[in-house]
Amino acid sequence: MSDHTPSSGTAHADPMSHVPPGSIWPLLVTIPLVAMPFGVLSLLGVLKGSPVGPLADPQVGLVLLMGGGVMFLYCLMGWCHQIIREKTIAHDVVQQQKDLQLFVLLFLCGEFAAFGAIFGFFFHRFAQDPSFGPVPGMHFGGPLVALATFLLLSSSVTGEFAHHLLQAGRIGLARIMFFITILLGAIFLGMTGHEWGELIQRGFTPGALAEGGPAAFAAAFYTGTGFHALHVATGLVLLFMVAMRLEAGAFRGKRHFAAVAATWYWHFVDVVWVALFITVYVVP
Amino acid sequence: MTAATLPIKRYTGVMDWLTTVDHKKIGLMYIWLVLVMAIVGGALAGAIRVQLATPGAVWEAVQAASLAGQGAPASLFSENRELYNQMVTMHASVMIFFVLIPGFVGFANYIVPLLIGARDMAFPKMNAFGFWLLVPSAVLMFASFFVQGGAASSGWTAYPPLSLQGAGQNPGQDMWVLGVHLAGMSSILAAINFIVTIANMRAPGMGWDKIPLFAWATFFTSIIQLLATPVLAAAVTMVLLDRNFGTSFTKASSGGDPVLYQHVFWTYSHPAVYIMILPGFGAISHIIAAFSGKRVFGYLGMVLAVGCITFLGFLVWAHHMFSVGMPTYLQAWFMYASLAIAVPTGIKVFSWLATMWGGNIRFTVPMLFAIGFISMFVFGGIGGLVLAMVPSDIQLHDTYFVVGHFHLAMVGGSVMLLMAMCYYWWPKMTGRTLDARTGTWVFWLMLVGVILAFMPMHLTGILGMARRVPVYYGDFKILNHVSTLGYALTFVSSLIFVAQLALSYRRKPDAGADPWGVNGVQQTFEWATSSPPPVYNFETVPPIPVADPARH
Ligand SMILES: [Cu+2]
Numbered sequence: 001m002s003d004h005t006p007s008s009g010t011a012h013a014d015p016m017s018h019v020p021p022g023s024i025w026p027l028l029v030t031i032p033l034v035a036m037p038f039g040v041l042s043l044l045g046v047l048k049g050s051p052v053g054p055l056a057d058p059q060v061g062l063v064l065l066m067g068g069g070v071m072f073l074y075c076l077m078g079w080c081h082q083i084i085r086e087k088t089i090a091h092d093v094v095q096q097q098k099d100l101q102l103f104v105l106l107f108l109c110g111e112f113a114a115f116g117a118i119f120g121f122f123f124h125r126f127a128q129d130p131s132f133g134p135v136p137g138m139h140f141g142g143p144l145v146a147l148a149t150f151l152l153l154s155s156s157v158t159g160e161f162a163h164h165l166l167q168a169g170r171i172g173l174a175r176i177m178f179f180i181t182i183l184l185g186a187i188f189l190g191m192t193g194h195e196w197g198e199l200i201q202r203g204f205t206p207g208a209l210a211e212g213g214p215a216a217f218a219a220a221f222y223t224g225t226g227f228h229a230l231h232v233a234t235g236l237v238l239l240f241m242v243a244m245r246l247e248a249g250a251f252r253g254k255r256h257f258a259a260v261a262a263t264w265y266w267h268f269v270d271v272v273w274v275a276l277f278i279t280v281y282v283v284p
Numbered sequence: 285m286t287a288a289t290l291p292i293k294r295y296t297g298v299m300d301w302l303t304t305v306d307h308k309k310i311g312l313m314y315i316w317l318v319l320v321m322a323i324v325g326g327a328l329a330g331a332i333r334v335q336l337a338t339p340g341a342v343w344e345a346v347q348a349a350s351l352a353g354q355g356a357p358a359s360l361f362s363e364n365r366e367l368y369n370q371m372v373t374m375h376a377s378v379m380i381f382f383v384l385i386p387g388f389v390g391f392a393n394y395i396v397p398l399l400i401g402a403r404d405m406a407f408p409k410m411n412a413f414g415f416w417l418l419v420p421s422a423v424l425m426f427a428s429f430f431v432q433g434g435a436a437s438s439g440w441t442a443y444p445p446l447s448l449q450g451a452g453q454n455p456g457q458d459m460w461v462l463g464v465h466l467a468g469m470s471s472i473l474a475a476i477n478f479i480v481t482i483a484n485m486r487a488p489g490m491g492w493d494k495i496p497l498f499a500w501a502t503f504f505t506s507i508i509q510l511l512a513t514p515v516l517a518a519a520v521t522m523v524l525l526d527r528n529f530g531t532s533f534t535k536a537s538s539g540g541d542p543v544l545y546q547h548v549f550w551t552y553s554h555p556a557v558y559i560m561i562l563p564g565f566g567a568i569s570h571i572i573a574a575f576s577g578k579r580v581f582g583y584l585g586m587v588l589a590v591g592c593i594t595f596l597g598f599l600v601w602a603h604h605m606f607s608v609g610m611p612t613y614l615q616a617w618f619m620y621a622s623l624a625i626a627v628p629t630g631i632k633v634f635s636w637l638a639t640m641w642g643g644n645i646r647f648t649v650p651m652l653f654a655i656g657f658i659s660m661f662v663f664g665g666i667g668g669l670v671l672a673m674v675p676s677d678i679q680l681h682d683t684y685f686v687v688g689h690f691h692l693a694m695v696g697g698s699v700m701l702l703m704a705m706c707y708y709w710w711p712k713m714t715g716r717t718l719d720a721r722t723g724t725w726v727f728w729l730m731l732v733g734v735i736l737a738f739m740p741m742h743l744t745g746i747l748g749m750a751r752r753v754p755v756y757y758g759d760f761k762i763l764n765h766v767s768t769l770g771y772a773l774t775f776v777s778s779l780i781f782v783a784q785l786a787l788s789y790r791r792k793p794d795a796g797a798d799p800w801g802v803n804g805v806q807q808t809f810e811w812a813t814s815s816p817p818p819v820y821n822f823e824t825v826p827p828i829p830v831a832d833p834a835r836h
Contacts, residue, residue, distance in 0.1 A: 019819050020404070022295045022303030026413035033420040037462040044528050046455040052431055079409065099406045099480050106476045106510060113511045117518030117548055121533070124544050132539055207530030214539025219531035223521075 020086065025079040032068035032075065039065030097257050104261045108268050111231070115272050118224045122279050125216060133284030135213040139202055141281040148191040149277050152232075155184035156270040159239070163263040166256060171246065178243040181266065185236050192229050196222075217284075224276055228269070235269045238262040305408035306819060307393050310415050312713060314390025315706070317418060318383050319782050322699075325378035326775050331371045335754050337768040368754040369437035370429070370456070376440035377425060377460065381467040384560040384694065386418060387702045389474045392502040392563055394713055396478065398810035398817065399496045401487025401825040406480040414473040421466035428459040436460035439752060441549060442523055444534035444542045451527035461524045468513045471559075475509035478502050487809070487825040496808050497580060500587050501566025504594040508555045508562070511598075516552035519545060543608050550601035558597045560694065562590060564701030565632055568654050571708050572636050574802035575651040576643025582635045589628035589635075596625050606674050607681045615674045622672035629665060633658060648800065649723030653704030656731045660696025664689060667742060682752075685745025691738045695774070703730070703781065708800070710785065715793030715815045722784050729777035736770025 041047050042061025054060055125132040134140040162177030199205075206222040208215050242262045295303045304310060393411065397404055405411045428435040433454025438447035447457055482503045486495065495503075522533040522545055532538035534545045566586075573580045580586060602610065602618040636658055645651070667689035671677050680686060703726075711717045740763040745751075749760045756764070795815040803811035810817075812826040 020305055020408055022300060023305055023409050023412065024303045026305075026409055026416050027302050029413065030416045030420050033417070033466060034423050037420070037424055037459070037466075040462075041455050041458055044452075044455075044458070046452060046458055046528070047431065052427070083409075095484065099484050102480045102483060103407065103476055106479055110472050110476075110510050110514050114514035114518055117515045117551070120548065120551075121522075121544060124547065125539070125541065128541065129539060205530075206525075207532070215532040216535070216539035216541070219525065219533050219540070223525065223531070223533075 023079070023082055025075050025082065029072065029075040029079075032072035035064045035068035036072070039063070039068055100257045101260060104264055108264065111268065112272075115227070115275075118220070118227065119275065119279060121220050122224070122283075125220070126283060129214065132214050132217055134217065135209065138204070138213070139198065140204075144191060144195060145277070145281060148188050148195075149273065151184045151191075152188045152270060152273055155181045155188070156267055158184065159263050159266045163259060166246075166259050175243060175246050178239060178246065182236055182239050182243065185232055185239070185266075189229060189232050189236070192225060192232075196225075221280055224280060228272055228276055231265075231269050231272070235262070235266045238265055303412075305404070305412050307397050307405045307408065307411060308713070308817065308819075308821075310411055311390050311392075311394025313415055314386050314393060315713075317415075318387040318390055318702075319785065321378055321382035321422075322387075322778060323782060325375055325383055326778055328371050328375035328378065329771065330775060332368070332375060333768040333771045335368060335371075336756070336764045365754060366437055367434065369439075369752065370435040372752050373436050373439050373460075374425070374429075377436070377463075379694070380440060380556070380560070381425075381464065382418065382422060384698050384702075385467075385471060385556075387698075388502075388505070388560070388563040389414075389471075391567070391702070391705050391709065392478060392498070393474075395567075395709060395810060396499050396502050397481065397485075398712075398813065398821060399499045399808055400482060400485065400490060401809045401822060402481060402485040403821050405477050406485055407477050410473050411477050414470045414477065417466050417470035417473070421463045421470065424459045424463035424466065428456040428463075431455050431459070441546075441553070442520060443549075444523060444526065444545050447523050448527055448534070458524060458527060461520045464520050465517055468517050471509045471513045475506035475513070478506040479510070482506075489827070493584075496566075497569040497583070497586055497590075498563065498566040501563045501590050504590045505559055505562045508594055508597065509559050512552040512555040512559070515548060516556070519548040519552065522548070543605070546605050546608065547602065550604045551598075554601040554604065555594075555597045557690075557693075558593060561698045561701065562593065564657075564698060564705065565590060567705045567708075568636065568657060568701060569639070570806070570808065571650045571654045571704055572639050574708075574800060574806055575646045575648055575654075576640045577646075577805055578639055578643045579805065580635065581638035581641075582631075585631055586635055589631040592628040593625060596621060596628070600625065603672050603677070606677045619672055619674050623669065626665070626669060633662060648707075649718070649720055649727060650704045650708035652724065652727045653700050653707060656727060657697060657700040657704060660692055660700060660731075660734060663739070664692030664694075664697055667692060680745055682750055683745035684741040684749045684751055687751050688738045688741030688745060691741070692734070696734045696738065700730070700734075703727075706781075706785070709810075710788070711795035711799040712810055712815045712817075714788065715795050716788040716791055717795050717799055718784060718788055722780065726777045726781045726784070729773050729780070733770045733773030733775075733777060737767050737774055738770070740764075740766045740770075 038047075038055055039061045042055050042064060043058055045058070047056040047061075055064070158177050159181040162174045162181060165171075165174035165177060204218060206218055209218040238258075239262050242259050245258065294300075301309060301313070304313075393405070425435070431454070433450050433456050436442065436447070436457045436459070438449070438457065442457070442460070450457065482495065482499055522531075525531040526534050526540075532540040534540050534542045536542060569580045569586060600618055600622040602614065603622040606615055606618070636654075667685070671680060671686060671689055707718060707723055744760050744763045744767075747759060747763075749756050793815070797814050798811040799815060800811075809822070809826060813822050
């Protein structure tokens, strides 16, 4: 990104120097974005018997999905690489950081709206259907979930510390704090996975609630916690990338954007979890 | 400035278009995609109209035939009702996701950075990605015609349990959902890009009180897109999960609720109506002011009105579902809130009229479309008031009155807006002026077509003809024939329109910086640079007039 706003007054010597070069990546990413949905449909078995023929084979589906995934990641890396290469064209670092920060804030607003729909589902059902919720006495929630919640909340604190240390220029401490944050997040994710496994073993699956309770609660529970876990995983990847770039000596100057974004994202994940925890475990 | 030392790869020719991150080229690609899709969607509508015009489809004939123990008589879809449902669904989906929404995004892409004096959008690569995302989305939607069971056939609203039919067998509905996901992602990325661009990249001295109205309208529309689209994604994901993963979001037997799906769906889809028209509200102010030789009447009121519509638009969704059986106090709330939207909308209409009042009006082609838009949109809006009122809505729900209402608003409104914008800015975008005689023909054909096609639908609806049903009582025959004739005129005028745009490329660029001669009064930035503008838009931004800010 360059400084796109031309200054009023004198003409720049070469206006072309502001023009960013083309990029093949936005076009190439569309290939995996066609391949992956078809892969999913093929694996679901719904393409069976249809004239799309060879795609119906689940092995082809797997290739489409996995190959698409690999190509998607490759494209993202190529894209990032190009951005880093073109960094030198950017004239106005402060403006660029402002743009990117607003981007992250807006993106999180969109995410809030998506989670809002999930919460809307829960509370509409709570209001309309008194039996909506886990069957009394079944295994649900408990100390493990409370501990996981505590760990995730602490990780938000350590993440904030890391961010402040980075701004204060204390890189060494910041790095340690980032890694503690990542560790706590990873433990949370592991505990969520463990809890899921426990529940599924007792017959509480996405399609059915154990002991004949309302299956819609199971659907909402797994979608809500699953969508949140996906965000935790994304947040971990972001934090990990920041930590790695810190190792490589980035963020020494004014460019903290990636660190800021990762921290914000992490707080977002945290806030959503508090709301989700209350909705799923406390309200019923 | 290390730019000179950096080896920058510049593509040329076709590759230049495929890899471009220039908002102007991306805008034009959007516009051409939309033109092609409009013809495809129009052809799907043609299939519907042919069915409704075929005498063999008339209800008595069907009954007589079934009484006589014969098969249904010949008409386009009498053998295959399911195909008719697919036509209805895909016509709506194509028009919404590939014509109306990206249409305004395309124009905003080209024009908004020019209006605010920026060199490009804030995130040029993401901008390109937003455009290209529409391609996999379209691939999924159109490929679904060729799979077992055909394309989605539960209407663009995909209400369960209808949309759960054929789960695990027919992938059409699943492909539709995934296509909507991708189109939605494109919408969200574009929205974020516009908000950041307008918030951060305005020319020095252009405060919030000096932003041209089209940019303002795009800003508010982007807020709607950003906040509403994820909700649509959530709604259709419920359908996808219920179809394929055994969940029970919408299955009443297991504690789910199909009505809740409708609530979630319309939480997006009512605001989506504004995504399909608000940017045009802003643009039309430019056009009317330009050809009345005046400045926009009540700039601040116009900005507040758009903001007000944006806000209220999120609070009225359930006026689409009065007949599902909701408590009276909710019905009352959604009725009064919906009626309240008429106030800011009225402010806008009166501002357009006041801008024309006493002006030195030039009846150019864009101005014709602008005036046509106002008249058609007022009719469409009044139909909307009738439908916002609970008693009349329950009577008219799911009849052709509803179809007539939203087609007047969307074709007489949004499409007319897009065409006005196209005629107005085409010389700027391509450097080629468009022939006024052809344009005038396109306008009158279109206007008469829209009136003939959609006005009678209000009557067929009041008389009781249900929407989405391929057969009907004989009483409706004449009205349906009128509608089909109107459709034909509209479609022909669209073809002429697209041909005129395509043929304009054969000529050399002939438009000056200000081909309409409007900038003496308007003083918006897009007319200050050449037509088409250079890659970098402006070498220097023209100073913002101090005495009278660029409120055009
Ligand atoms: Cu509505």
